[in-house]
């Protein structure tokens with residue numbers, strides 16, 4: 001949690017911070033107006049008192065190895081521990097499941113309470129969560145020109161390409177860009193960044209659902225946004241699965257826990273870089289989506305299901321562990337990666353994978369589903385095979401190993417769409433940092449690059 005104010009850590013949270021805020025009915029902007037000056041002061045002190053402190057060495061392996069492990073970015077909302085996984089302002093996923101307000105009649109974390117936590121460092125009260133849900137629902141309709149734009153795209157264009165196009169074009173209404181053109185002060189940037197972020201988040205369900213409708217159910221009428229529903233409740237309704245409570249709950253959990261994964265992952269880093277040029281939140285997030293659309297990153301969830309379905313097709317029913325091992329070896333020997341396994345930072349099973357598996361464990365219909373069973377069986381043997389293969393530093397599953405099979409069970413069977421759902425989610429973290437980067441006045445990103453000549457010269461010196 002942000003250190004200033006009532007809360008500094010998950011420990012303080014567990015001492016009852018959530019209870020102390022029970023009565024608060026502030027808007028997210030009001031809370032930020034209190035927190036931003038405190039954090040600005042904190043960063044100023046960090047720069048003046050510790051600007052020269054060393055956080056680590058830069059080695060050749062960092063420069064040529066995808067900067068793995070290099071500490072080189074400020075990212076406020078979450079930090080990833082290689083063994084324990086993600087913490088959102090100090091809170092683990094189980095902490096969030098206990099602390100954050102679910103939807104009425106639901107149990108799972110909802111996007112609004114996660115967004116509030118990421119943005120403010122505070123656990124929202126129920127009243128604050130509901131008020132944010134309503135604020136987003138009221139802003140949720142798409143401008144007509146966006147509807148026409150999306151409807152004009154060929155249904156054969158990948159849904160992620162369509163999502164990026166839609167998000168970028170929404171910048172037509174960017175309040176940040178308009179204010180910049182008017183010539184506002186740097187100290188005011190974050191307030192317009194917040195306006196745009198709320199507008200974009202609010203419109204993502206209608207945009208993502210329109211893409212789904214156009215590609216998979218052309219001509220089907222889309223329902224109106226229900227002002228009394230949470231963001232994901234509305235999204236599922238627009239997708240046409242509103243009467244499926246279990247899928248709605250699953251997507252609430254999915255979207256909350258995919259929201260942020262510190263700053264170095266490819267989508268977050270992309271939005272951070274693009275935003276640092278003062279490109280508006282829409283353009284910054286559109287760029288992030290195209291990083292998410294790569295198979296080594298978010299698109300892996302599409303790839304996992306495709307791969308597991310191929311395994312099922314090839315091996316038939318009653319699949320034995322040895323059959324799965326053989327299939328894994330076949331994948332590895334053909335030079336492909338095993339999708340859903342390995343990670344740039346994690347060195348243990350991803351707690352997001354565990355949370356999604358636990359969701360399955362509470363529902364007999366999921367446990368009985370052959371594709372859910374196959375994902376579980378694969379988890380039992382894949383780490384052993386990957387260890388024996390000896391290449392990957394992390395032989396355990398990441399979140400993508402588990403996320404698709406439940407969607408498939410509930411009838412959302414079009415895997416090419418899965419990364420769009422991830423794209424609705426990742427906005428929570430990227431937009432949070434966009435607001436904070438402007439609030440903290442972070443400069444344009446411009447690291448130094450070196451050629452091999454230059455590296456060799458430096459080594460000789």
Ligand SMILES: CC(=O)SCCNC(=O)CCNC(=O)[C@H](O)C(C)(C)COP(=O)(O)OP(=O)(O)OC[C@H]1O[C@@H](n2cnc3c(N)ncnc32)[C@H](O)[C@@H]1OP(=O)(O)O
Pocket residue numbers: 068295296297298300332336337338339340341342343344345391392393394398399400
């Ligand atoms: C939401 C997310 O983005 S989570 C990640 C989703 N992506 C996937 O699931 C795709 C499969 N996994 C991978 O490709 C990788 O593990 C990544 C991209 C996630 C991480 O990459 P890195 O940090 O470079 O992994 P690592 O340092 O362990 O790689 C070392 C070697 O093991 C290989 N390796 C890593 N993971 C796997 C895997 N799942 N299957 C086979 N080989 C693997 C790498 O390709 C690399 O091989 P190389 O030396 O021939 O280039």
Ligand SMILES: O=C([O-])CC(=O)C(=O)O
Pocket residue numbers: 260261264265266267344345398
């Ligand atoms: O952290 C990463 O590099 C990839 C990942 O799991 C995510 O972005 O959710």
